[in-house]
Amino acid sequence: MALSESIEYDKIEVVGQYKAVQVRKATVIQKDGKELTRSFERYVLHPDSNIISEPNEIRAVCNAVWTQEVKDAWKAYQESVYQKLTK
Amino acid sequence: MVTRIDTDGIKDLAVKTAKIDNDAVGPDQLADTAVTAGSYGSNTHIPEITIDAQGRITAANAAAVSIPAGTTINNNADNRVITGSGTANTLNGESGVTYDGTNFTLSSGRLNLTDEGNGQQLSIGASGDFNIEHDSNHTYLGNNTGDIVIQNDANVKITAKSGGTQRFRFDSDGLKFGTDTAAANALDDYEEGSFTPVYAMSGGGQNVDYHDQQGQYVKIGKFVHCSIHLRIDTVHANGSGIAFIGGLPFQGASNTGQGPGYGTGAVGYINGQGGGDWWHGYVEQGQTACYLYYGVSSGTSQNVNIANYLYNAGSLRISISYQIT
Numbered sequence: 278m279a280l281s282e283s284i285e286y287d288k289i290e291v292v293g294q295y296k297a298v299q300v301r302k303a304t305v306i307q308k309d310g311k312e313l314t315r316s317f318e319r320y321v322l323h324p325d326s327n328i329i330s331e332p333n334e335i336r337a338v339c340n341a342v343w344t345q346e347v348k349d350a351w352k353a354y355q356e357s358v359y360q361k362l363t364k
Numbered sequence: 365m366v367t368r369i370d371t372d373g374i375k376d377l378a379v380k381t382a383k384i385d386n387d388a389v390g391p392d393q394l395a396d397t398a399v400t401a402g403s404y405g406s407n408t409h410i411p412e413i414t415i416d417a418q419g420r421i422t423a424a425n426a427a428a429v430s431i432p433a434g435t436t437i438n439n440n441a442d443n444r445v446i447t448g449s450g451t452a453n454t455l456n457g458e459s460g461v462t463y464d465g466t467n468f469t470l471s472s473g474r475l476n477l478t479d480e481g482n483g484q485q486l487s488i489g490a491s492g493d494f495n496i497e498h499d500s501n502h503t504y505l506g507n508n509t510g511d512i513v514i515q516n517d518a519n520v521k522i523t524a525k526s527g528g529t530q531r532f533r534f535d536s537d538g539l540k541f542g543t544d545t546a547a548a549n550a551l552d553d554y555e556e557g558s559f560t561p562v563y564a565m566s567g568g569g570q571n572v573d574y575h576d577q578q579g580q581y582v583k584i585g586k587f588v589h590c591s592i593h594l595r596i597d598t599v600h601a602n603g604s605g606i607a608f609i610g611g612l613p614f615q616g617a618s619n620t621g622q623g624p625g626y627g628t629g630a631v632g633y634i635n636g637q638g639g640g641d642w643w644h645g646y647v648e649q650g651q652t653a654c655y656l657y658y659g660v661s662s663g664t665s666q667n668v669n670i671a672n673y674l675y676n677a678g679s680l681r682i683s684i685s686y687q688i689t
Contacts, residue, residue, distance in 0.1 A: 292689055293650055297615040301557070317557030319581065319613035321652040358648050359566040362655050363606050363667060 281307045289338050295351040296342040298322040300335055324351040397422045407431075538585075555583040559613040561592045563674060564653070570603030570670055572596055575677070581613045586687045588614050588627075595679040602671035608653040609645065614688045618650035627686020629654045636678035639668060647686040654684045 288301035299321050306314045322328060324343045328336050368378035397420055404411035404426045414423035433453050437446060440457035443464045447456050460472030477485035484495040484506070493509040505512070514520055520534040533540045538552030559579040563572050576595035581588055590612060609629070616627060629645020637643070639658030644665065646655045657665035658673060668674065 292615050293618050295618075295650065297652070299614060317555060319557055319559050320611060321613070321615050323652070354650065355566075358651065359605060362646070362648070363566070 279309055283307070286332060286335060289335055291338065291342050292321075295324060295354060296347045298335065298339050298342070324348040325355070395420075399424050551585050553583060553585060555581075557581055557613065559590070559611055561590075561594055561609050561611045563594065563596070563607060563670060564610040565603030565607055565670060566605030568603055568605075569601055571599070571601035572670070572674075573598045573600065576679070579611065579613070583614065583688075586617070586689070588612075588686055588688055590684040591681075592684065593679075593681050596674060596676055598676050599670060599674065602669070605669070606655060606667040607669050607674060608655040609682070609684070610653050612647070612652040612654065612684065612686075615652050616647050616649050616686045617689045627654070627684060629656070629682050629684040631680065631682045633681040634679070636675055637680060638673040638675065639666075643668075643680070643682075645682055645684060647684060654682070 283305050285303045285305055286300060287303045288299070290299040291297070292299050300319065302318045302320075304316050304318070305312055322331070322335070322339060324347050326339075328339050331339070368375050399421055402424075404413070404424050406426065408431070409426035409428050412423075412425040412427045413421055416422045435453045435455060437455045437457055438449070439459060440446070441459070443462040444457035444459060445461040445463060447458055449456050460470060462469045462471070479485060480498060480500050484492070484497040486496040488494040489509070491508070493507060494512075495506045497504045497506065518535075521530055522532040523530050530543045531541075533545070535550070537547040538550030540546075540550050544550075557580070559581060560577060561579040562577070564570060574595060575597040576593050578593045579590060581590045583589075592609060594609070626649055627647030629647065631643040631645070634643055642659045644657050646657065646665070647653070648655065656668040656673075658668050659666050
């Protein structure tokens with residue numbers, strides 16, 4: 278009877294016009310190779326996020342979709358939101 | 365010199381078999397066994413022969429036997445299953461039921477399993493792993509090994525037996541209730557999980573250590589509900605701009621054809637923070653941030669920032685709901 282725990286990034290989705298990269302990190306517990314549990318942790322990366330510590334597969338997606346044009350558009354949108362919401 | 369024949373005739377044992385010519389012994393020289401010469405056996409009698417230890421036929425009779433009449437199979441053909449009939453000595457080949465050594469085929473009619481009093485009517489698998497049972501009240505599908513997988517390239521529906529009214533429908537959009545067919549109304553996802561919420565400032569530069577930093581989410585279709593507990597340990601740097609809770613698990617819907625992604629944050633509990641009453645939150649569309657406000661002034665929500673409202677050891681429990689794309 279061997280228990281093991283592994284991490285899978287089982288969903289990497291590009292969402293919206295600003296190419297947010299939604300990541301689902303699954304923690305999988307297995308017993309003798311058969312999955313017992315799978316729990317999820319999520320986070321979202323935006324074009325201004327620091328991705329240095331992300332796994333290569335996620336960095337590859339980010340680098341593929343975050344063109345300079347997308348980064349500029351996201352920055353402009355963020356600033357417009359901050360301006361709108363600052364009272 | 366003659367030694368085997370004397371005046372009485374040939375001496376005992378003087379004549380050996382080898383000394384007798386083939387076919388030299390005729391019927392008259394054989395012992396009479398009293399068997400009547402004749403032909404024994406017919407289409408109603410079989411010969412009954414008795415043979416002694418010397419191999420001689422000592423009796424012969426004709427014994428009467430009862431030979432069944434021949435059986436006729438009507439409508440017979442290769443692989444057809446044979447069934448009885450209401451006529452003596454007559455069977456039927458069933459054109460709708462065949463077995464070719466591999467497949468048993470029922471090409472017309474139905475398979476009726478009518479015994480409702482002895483459990484399963486149909487058992488499938490070497491150990492009967494999958495079974496179907498109907499008792500006088502209910503029907504049961506049972507499976508002991510692995511999953512039950514329903515495979516269909518078109519829709520899967522659950523309908524009423526009478527009238528066929530749809531109750532549920534599974535299609536490529538998700539699960540639809542009742543008679544609904546609209547893609548927008550399909551439930552296509554349910555998910556639970558965790559995330560790590562953070563306090564952040566629109567201008568950046570904040571540095572906060574947390575005593576508690578917990579986020580749980582439930583996603584039902586496009587609806588996301590988050591439960592957050594943030595308790596600050598130490599604020600090292602305030603940053604600039606307005607404060608928000610970042611790190612939400614999904615990006616809110618944008619306004620580009622997907623409808624507004626606005627969401628709300630309802631503060632359930634606050635302790636040790638500034639700003640007075642009525643803290644609340646607002647999720648901007650297309651973002652993963654819930655902006656924090658502490659009240660209303662002249663009809664407008666008032667921003668929170670770390671420097672003036674989020675203190676060391678301050679605690680906030682907030683639930684946030686919003687829609688995603």
